[in-house]
Amino acid sequence: MKSGFITILGRPNVGKSTLLNCIIGQKLAIISKKPQTTRTSIKAIVNRKDAQMIFIDTPGIHTPKNKLGEKMIETIDDAREGCDIILFLVDACDEGIKAYNKKILNDIKAQKCKKILVINKVDLVKKESILELIKLYQEELPFDAIIPISASKDDGVKELVKEIVKLLPEGPLYYSEDEFTDQTERQIAEEIIREKCLRLLDKEVPHGIFVEIIQMKKRPRKKLYDIEAIIYCEKKSHKGIIIGKDGATLKRIGERARPEIEEMLDSKVNLQLWVKVKEGWRDDANKLREFYK
């Protein structure tokens, strides 16, 4: 039996969460075009006859601009510590090795674990430029494997998983076989709502959002949940934008989130959303602690 922890690392927006979802074959981590979508580490356990793989999706590596950012970086460091394999994701569209990726290379160099360079989004580039990137990275670090993939098109991902199994050490079952993730249904539902905010809102507004479910109750003998959630934002002006004219934007957020939550819970959902202001919470240690317990 082989087993181990595989941490997915890389700059924001490179496709880490898309890869996690592709590997497990369902949507667990939220995805958006905006950087810093993922804020916490998300575990997904994949069981095979010969191996147990625990994948950890992490926030994108960036220079923090507030206390939330600092917390995200701590999360990444924790996920890296003691892992068996690092999947270092880079963008196939990069020309050469970007400065932020050089820094990541430097940080992981000394780490004892196995390292796989994953070149993502190969659907967007020509083969020659991928080969060029491979050459450049090979000169920087002796990776245990280099795999080009397209996470959104499920291309090369099976090969990547094969390589991971090869590199995993012999080990015990860390989780019972019926466990699939460390995320609760409540957390997943909160993230689905936040994803719709990221997709429907612009500029700073979605980055200052925190979603909290305050009520999630199944009606007795019915396949129906009543869910109430608060969308916190950082400024009064943001509240108006989130609600929209005659409540249209908030309605749209709910309409998009509800079917996905229903699919996850395999039940009908009655979803009620509220918007509240929590001034500057991303830079307030106490409020952060309250949100990310």
Ligand SMILES: Nc1nc2c(ncn2[C@@H]2O[C@H](COP(=O)(O)OP(=O)(O)OP(=O)(O)O)[C@@H](O)[C@H]2O)c(=O)[nH]1
């Ligand atoms: N063309 C293309 N787009 C991709 C691919 N993988 C991911 N994307 C897109 O890249 C964007 C970012 O994807 P995410 O999975 O949210 O990226 P991430 O690395 O988790 O980002 P953070 O959570 O912000 O660190 C989304 O718009 C994805 O649809 C790919 O293989 N090809």
Ligand SMILES: [Mg+2]
């Ligand atoms: Mg992500």
